[in-house]
Amino acid sequence: MFAVTAARIDADDPLSGLELGEHPEPNVPGGWTTVTVKAAALNHHDVWTLRGVGISGDRLPIVLGCDAAGYDEDDNEVVVHAVIGDPDAGGGDETLDPRRSLLSERHDGVFAERVAVPRRNLVPKPAALSFEEAACLPTAYLTAYKMLFEKSGVQPGATLLVQGAGGGVATALILLGRAAGYRIWATSRSEAKRDRALKLGADQAFENGARLPERVDVVMETVGQATWAHSVRSLKPGGRIVIAGATSGDAPPAELTRVFFTQLSVTGSTMGTRDQLARLTRFCEQTGVRPLIDRTLPLAHARDGFQAMIKGDLFGKVVFTP
Numbered sequence: 001m002f003a004v005t006a007a008r009i010d011a012d013d014p015l016s017g018l019e020l021g022e023h024p025e026p027n028v029p030g031g032w033t034t035v036t037v038k039a040a041a042l043n044h045h046d047v048w049t050l051r052g053v054g055i056s057g058d059r060l061p062i063v064l065g066c067d068a069a070g071y072d073e074d075d076n077e078v079v080v081h082a083v084i085g086d087p088d089a090g091g092g093d094e095t096l097d098p099r100r101s102l103l104s105e106r107h108d109g110v111f112a113e114r115v116a117v118p119r120r121n122l123v124p125k126p127a128a129l130s131f132e133e134a135a136c137l138p139t140a141y142l143t144a145y146k147m148l149f150e151k152s153g154v155q156p157g158a159t160l161l162v163q164g165a166g167g168g169v170a171t172a173l174i175l176l177g178r179a180a181g182y183r184i185w186a187t188s189r190s191e192a193k194r195d196r197a198l199k200l201g202a203d204q205a206f207e208n209g210a211r212l213p214e215r216v217d218v219v220m221e222t223v224g225q226a227t228w229a230h231s232v233r234s235l236k237p238g239g240r241i242v243i244a245g246a247t248s249g250d251a252p253p254a255e256l257t258r259v260f261f262t263q264l265s266v267t268g269s270t271m272g273t274r275d276q277l278a279r280l281t282r283f284c285e286q287t288g289v290r291p292l293i294d295r296t297l298p299l300a301h302a303r304d305g306f307q308a309m310i311k312g313d314l315f316g317k318v319v320f321t322p
């Protein structure tokens, strides 16, 4: 079958290890099943894999891609939960299983015509969402859902700052947060993206590092080093940073004095559970929110999507169709 794989790791030139071509059919262990992929979404995770972050060379070649929607073996329309883990080993939460992985880390991912996944990882796709929209949910939108509704600790009406408006997780935070009644402020490096953030539902948009009209209750951080100091300074005393990513680097000064003196909390967040993914699909059905897709490309043109992501030339998700 046709697939997009990470064949080599190169921290500085990630695209040099990207290969498109024939790959063996999925191996299907007991308790697993095969999904025929109709649409798959790109995440920064796929770029990290090519850079060698979160994976070792002995796992290569491996099919990339965490997020897919398609048909199960009985022709039901499904969304694929990307977390491979045992809820019992994580106290009821598979994201806390110490051995959990994401599709494309230990097992072949979804940038292929077919993918093998544990049976429990199939979630019904709502008819109201297209395959392309549904494929955006399992990583970026699920991460945003958990950041907002499990980790933020604040109720609708609170003010949330989303750093880096254009990203997949960031646009999800704006859309889901707005629909749930939070006041969303956003930052972006680009004026065009700030304008688009406002159109998407952000209440105000600012340049990176800008002084805000007032301090916020929570900062949603996925940019990391480039925005960390601003995140720490933008919070009310007792406020919280929910961090799910560090695209621009993960070693900024920790600002410990400000953290303890203004009694901030820093809360890490990763992915979500299968049940949260099922609730997210219902949230989209009930509110009418649809994932924002920057572009849809044939899987055979996947390199163009990776290139746009590496350049930061995106607003929303890149979707591939096999």
Ligand SMILES: NC(=O)c1ccc[n+]([C@@H]2O[C@H](COP(=O)([O-])OP(=O)(O)OC[C@H]3O[C@@H](n4cnc5c(N)ncnc54)[C@H](OP(=O)(O)O)[C@@H]3O)[C@@H](O)[C@H]2O)c1
Binding pocket: 042, 043, 044, 045, 048, 139, 140, 143, 163, 164, 165, 166, 167, 168, 169, 170, 187, 188, 189, 190, 193, 208, 222, 223, 226, 227, 244, 245, 246, 247, 248, 269, 270, 271, 309, 312, 314, 316
């Ligand atoms: N913990 C988890 O479960 C989880 C799940 C999903 C993603 N993540 C992580 O979250 C991060 C975002 O993922 P994504 O898929 O949304 O990526 P993406 O679509 O490529 O978005 C990249 C984001 O980073 C911002 N950015 C990049 N470089 C920047 C810089 N130098 N200065 C300021 N902003 C910069 C962009 O903002 P502007 O272009 O608007 O300025 C944009 O918001 C990644 O690091 C990813 O690994 C983690």
